[in-house]
Amino acid sequence: MMEKNFKAKKVEKRIYKLWEKSGYLKAKPNDKKEPFSIIMPPPNANGPLHIGHAVFVSLQDILIRYQRMLGKEVLWLPGFDHAGFETQVVFEKELAKEGKTRFDFDKETFRKMLLKFCQKHKKIAKKQLKVLGASCDWSKEKFTLQKSLVEKVYDTFITLFKDGLIYRGERIVNWCTFHGTSLSDLEVVYENRKGKLYYIKYPLKDSGFIEVATTRPETMLGDTAIAVNPEDERYKNLINKIAILPILNRELRIIQDKRVDKEFGTGAVKITPAHDPLDFEVALDHNLEKIKVIGEDGKMLETAGKEFAGLTTLECREKLLEILEKENLIDKIEDYNLKIGVCYKCKNPIEPILSKQWFIKMKPLAKEAIKVVKKKEIIFFPSYFKKIYFHWLNNIKDWNISRQIVWGIEMPIYECQNLKDKIEFPYFVSKKKPKNCPLCKKCNPKKIEDVFDTWFSSSQWPYITLGYPNSKDFKYFYPTSVMETGKDILFFWVARMIMMGFYITKKPPFKKVILHGMVRDKDKQKMSKSKGNVIDPLAVIKDFGADSLRFALIFSQDLGQDPVLSEEKIKSQRNFINKIWNASRFILTKEKLPQKISENDFKKIKLTKADKMILKELNRAIKFTTKYLDNFKFHLAAQYLRKSFWHIFCDLYIEKAKIQLKNKKLENNTKKILLFSLITYLKLLHPFLPFITEEIYQKLAIKNKKDFLMVENWPEPISF
RNA sequence: GGACGGUUAGCUCAGGGGAAGAGCGUCUCGUUUACACCGAGAAGGUCGCAGGUUCAAAUCCUGCACCGUCCACCA
Secondary structure (H helix, E strand, O other), X not given: OOOOOOOHHHHHHHHHHHHHHHOOOOOOOOOOOOEEEEEOOOOEOOOOOOHHHHHXXXXXXXXXXXXXXXXXXXXXXXXXXXXXHHHHHHHHHHHHHOXXXXXXXXXXXXHHHHHHHHHHHHHHHHHHHHHHOOOOOHHHOEEOOOHHHHHXXXXXXXXXXXXXXXXXXXXXXXXXXXXXXXXXXXXXXXXXXXXXXXXXXXXEOOOOEEEEEEOOHHHHHHOOEEEEOOOOHHHHXXXXXXXXXXXXXXXEEEEEOOOOOOOOOOOEEEEOOOOOHHHHHHHHHHOOOOXXXXXXXXXXOHHHOOOOOOOEHHHHHHXXXXXXXHOOOEEEEEEEEEEEEEEOOOOOEEEEEEEEEEEEOOHHHHHHHHHHHHOOOOEEEOOOHHHHHHHHHHOOOOEEOEEOOOOOOEOOEEEOOOOOOOOOOOEEEOOOOOOOOOOOOOOOOEEOOOEEOHHHHHOOHHHHHOOOXXXXXXXXXXXXXXXXXXXXXXXXXXXXXXXXXXXXXXXOOEEEEEEEOOOEOOOOOEOOOOOOOOOOHHHHHHHHOHHHHHHHHHHOOOOOOOOEOOHHHHHHXXXXXXXXXXXXXXXXXOOOOOOOOOOOHHHHOOOOHHHHHHHHHHHHHHHHHHHHHHOXXXXXXXXXXXXXXXXXXXXXXXXXXXXXXXXXXHHHHHHHHHHHXXXXXXXXXXXXXXXXXXXXXXXXXXXXXXXXXXXXXXXXXXXX
């Protein structure tokens, strides 16, 4: 017996268990079938799923279920990410609530605590993916820290190392003084902040002054030159003259460099090689000394002068300005809007600091990654992301992959203790600690403390999770069919996967890239915890069911646009689901329904006008849904199906059918068509609304059906 | 400073050279073999602005405006 309303909560849980038990979620290489594979973007194992996860599950599950019904051998491989920096930040916040910090624990203890934390959240997230209806193969679940994967990550690193693509460089890096680590360029965000532009006079050795403008006076303590544009007439006669750095009295040569903008400030720039990326480059070209005056803790070093050592940069600035003022060396101070780089997590200003870090040379990798997309071996949906991708790769800089945090995969690099101060590069790579140091043959080499940027392991995700190079899964499912993820991680993840995947496996890691937007609230605001406008997917599911949420998420917007979600929208889709339920109830509660139904039945029987109308509509629905799904136009498919089912099938045909059922001659045929239509719609709707469609399918009392709708054949247009 | 999206009914958005569409909201009517989480019907839009191409433009082209996003070393 069917209840009056569809009880999503109860049914969905039961149905998922049935799917799991059925074994149909599992993928096995099968040469008789065409493969279709998606590697799931692994959720961070550091908190419950958010609405963004619901978006990717909706889209990917649609593709997976559609392809499964098309008869392909389908793999959707789930996994979870230890998410190094992200997780450490979340975890430290939790610790702070108990009044503790990471410094209260030794490294090993802290790591154990974090692992426990991840494992706890992995379990929760897994349960939640099931609640969302993700039809993935749990037998192949992966975790970024599992031994077998870490081994592969090391293999990749060692390959890159041997190929000369890894180097240890002293560069200006983005240093977060709050978190005590370097960050990649992508982990720095820029904010507009009010600041000042200080015009400071540096005395010339001979006589007179040269004036420079700076937003950060305290960095002047690290100045080692002054630069002007070669074409700047004002300074022609000062080239190669010597200026004196105030307070420290260091001699600074006035040099020419075309990177200097004549129009800005005074046209003369103080050069601080150890604390500014551009100055660093200038210094390299002109062979200038690099004096580090700010330390990793954000405080001034001894090199800044005794009176400043130990002060924070801001304290130093104030004291410095006071002195300069006294000495009459400040010409003027202007208000200035500056863009300041801040840590994307804590929003504290990033300190550009000269530091030794491990880098990957990106240019060679980027070249291939560009080529593979140009050759259309990888296709982007929507296609305009291709341009953004090219632009980034064409301007790519080397990637700093070493992090000075605790949580992450340790870098497999060792330092020879005998040679560490004697040779320039006392390092070697090794997956395991060797008994004998390969460099000096004597010492007990020390593993370096750094861990990998999490994205370094993530960049290898598709091929390492499939068991590159020898597993059956890798050979059968790689390159994967589709990579579907958020547009916000196009550079962080997608571009890097293409580079690494292609470099290591010589094949693109996936054939198609699908990018979705970021969910916004009904005022089009980004959802964030601090704004308090987040929609918790699990809470919504409790009220309206996973099907409603999934349909609402994909219904409105084209791919790549930011979906706008509100309770109203979810409710509206819940109503649609209830409509499906009730139309089914109307049909399935009829007595003496046909026991068997096939698409050939309608060639033989006499059809009324209404019968023909709905059969034609079914054919159209099949055609459009298939076309839209093949082109990743999920919203159009959903919109079409809703309209077709509700306003054509229910409002027109079922209403007509009520009359036809009263006519003894038409009664049986009408039942047949009602049932056939319903089954067809269930199949078409199943990728979008897996739970309710499966539940109704399970209630069908016909003989020629499969045990699950999930593995039914995708419908094709019929002739009648 | 560059690039990429968007601008269509009160609201949220589809559509994309040949008679302006949906959902929600509003109004009127309706207890009918499922569904009020429903049905029948109605009102409501010079498709951001200005040019151009075309027999025909919301749709293609050019420019502009506004909103949003990303990228970039102006000290």
